Amino acid sequence: MLEERRLAVLRAIVEDYVATHEPVGSKALVERHNLGVSPATIRNDMAALEEEGFIAQPHTSAGRVPTDLGYRLFVDRLSGVKPLSAPERRAIHQFLDDAVDLDDVMSRTVRLLAQITRQVALVQYPSFTRSTIRHVELVSLSATRVILVVIVDTGRVEQRIIDCPAALPEATLADLRSRLIVALAGKGFADVPDAVEDLEEAFAADDRPLVRAIVSAVLETARERHDERVVLGGTAHLARYGEAFPISIQPVLEALEEQVVLLRLLGETTNLQGVTVRIGHENPVEGLESTSVITAQYARSDHPVASLGIVGPTHMDYPGTMSAVHAVARYVSRILDEQ
């Protein structure tokens, strides 16, 4: 009961601070939320909460501001699920249903997510490594150049141009193509090395260097996490918080320019009801200490294939943003299944 009110106070502080971006005091708190006690009582609770590290004062005789720990507790135990508004649902449908191909789905998703959350949005392309190969094609461009095309069940297509060490007979190419298809179709990317291992032996000694060149290109395509492509959108939202943003937005923009960083943000997804929240210093990335990242995985045929999410200031509307991210991820999964 005592403990309970303290949590209610923390919740109220988070909600008010997110709404106003200003330190919140005891008096304002009892006025806006009917807590049924006096400001003095609240002050006692606040002192306790501060002692425990959930809130802090920017300076003496100012109101309180939630700490990262405070937001964490809020997200874990205090925030209910805020259902999306009807217009938001409609926006999701309208936006994504018109997508014509995978590129389109990805770019529409990132714009959609940025728009409804009013934050920076990240969307990762379906991962190769978690997908299966649908088809492999070899097309000769010239005597010594071949283009390798790999088609994956999520709709992704990856190509790579191969320079052969010597002229490549059409017959050999045709043979290799059909063998590759047999060896790889339906396989996951992790299985590629095993699948192509013995391929070379089926060919005459003369052809082997050529075959080897092509096989190694296939292997590289599988190994190289070329797949891990992330699209970014809504960076303009960062500039919305003039001085209100804890620090300069420059380090944030810099961090977001690095594909590696984006992957790291989306990568480590520990599932909490499908949505992961990383708050402030919990982020594994330098420059994003004063931002929170909310991500969710999306799936194809119930197998997770990649993640999407948003980056925003720690003082964001967690319930609303979490359900938006969740909803978009689910809807993207549905779109992928339809195709």
Next chain:
Amino acid sequence: MLEERRLAVLRAIVEDYVATHEPVGSKALVERHNLGVSPATIRNDMAALEEEGFIAQPHTSAGRVPTDLGYRLFVDRLSGVKPLSAPERRAIHQFLDDAVDLDDVMSRTVRLLAQITRQVALVQYPSFTRSTIRHVELVSLSATRVILVVIVDTGRVEQRIIDCPAALPEATLADLRSRLIVALAGKGFADVPDAVEDLEEAFAADDRPLVRAIVSAVLETARERHDERVVLGGTAHLARYGEAFPISIQPVLEALEEQVVLLRLLGETTNLQGVTVRIGHENPVEGLESTSVITAQYARSDHPVASLGIVGPTHMDYPGTMSAVHAVARYVSRILDEQ
């Protein structure tokens, strides 16, 4: 002689303002540049320059700041070419020589350009419409689904999945594939409609709906300026100018999110020694009134295929940035020719 000194004064004002980002006064001017006359004389020149609209005062009794018109005159008549420094040249080589494929060239170029100019960089993918088709491939995924792959001489590969109205016999597909290759190889995209026009007639009536579906996909690929893809980098540089940036960076970030806007910026390239400069209000885009855009075309086999460039505040180092953009464009052309 009189006219000449006035221009020298304008040049000095632009140079000082670009260096300091602070309004420049008559006294500081004679101190830093040896103009051989007294501040009072400079003041007369300044009054004349202001009258003509080349400079302005932020407020009474402040120094002068160049106007868009002033920068324009500076760029057109006053700025010499500033050669790149050795480290910059080296950076260009190191950065771009390692590129393995077109995607890699594009992403390296945008990072390079952002790094050496310290501005936001834009790089457009080689345009389909200005390229010729090297190869066309049709691969069946299932009975009714085919993937169309178009390979272009700049190294770009575009694919599209086609849903056929009925099952597609392998023989028909093979026939169509070879006819398409004959009809399209070596053609420019503008010629595609003519080239495929009569294709349908070679097939049996039963097959025609299928053929038509595929041909129209080919046409769409050619028509749709899907090609016009632009990559963006270095947005963090926008945040460098804290309050120094004329206005908020938000509208700039917003404008740069729109692919259409990026294309417009890169599109209208009126050649001035290979480099185009658009200053402040000369920009055809809302939100970029206080930025300048510097672009250059790059080529493959001496035919321009696309543009690249940078966006920065109007008070930028024009000579240095122009030669950087120019140099990178030329080097990208060279890389494309090598492949």
Next chain:
DNA sequence: TCTTGGCACTCCGCCTCCGTGAGTGCCAAG
């Protein structure tokens, strides 16, 4: 043991005021 009103205290934010100095325009003399 918890709650509450009272009270003194702190300190940020904001306003005003004023001095300083950089910069200007004008003018008359060279």
Next chain:
DNA sequence: CTTGGCACTCACGGAGGCGGAGTGCCAAGA
């Protein structure tokens, strides 16, 4: 046309002075 002199303007920065929001503590009441 150039130059030094001069009066004028105005942004900027620091000092000072409130006002008010917010706190912590305490003693009394439930």
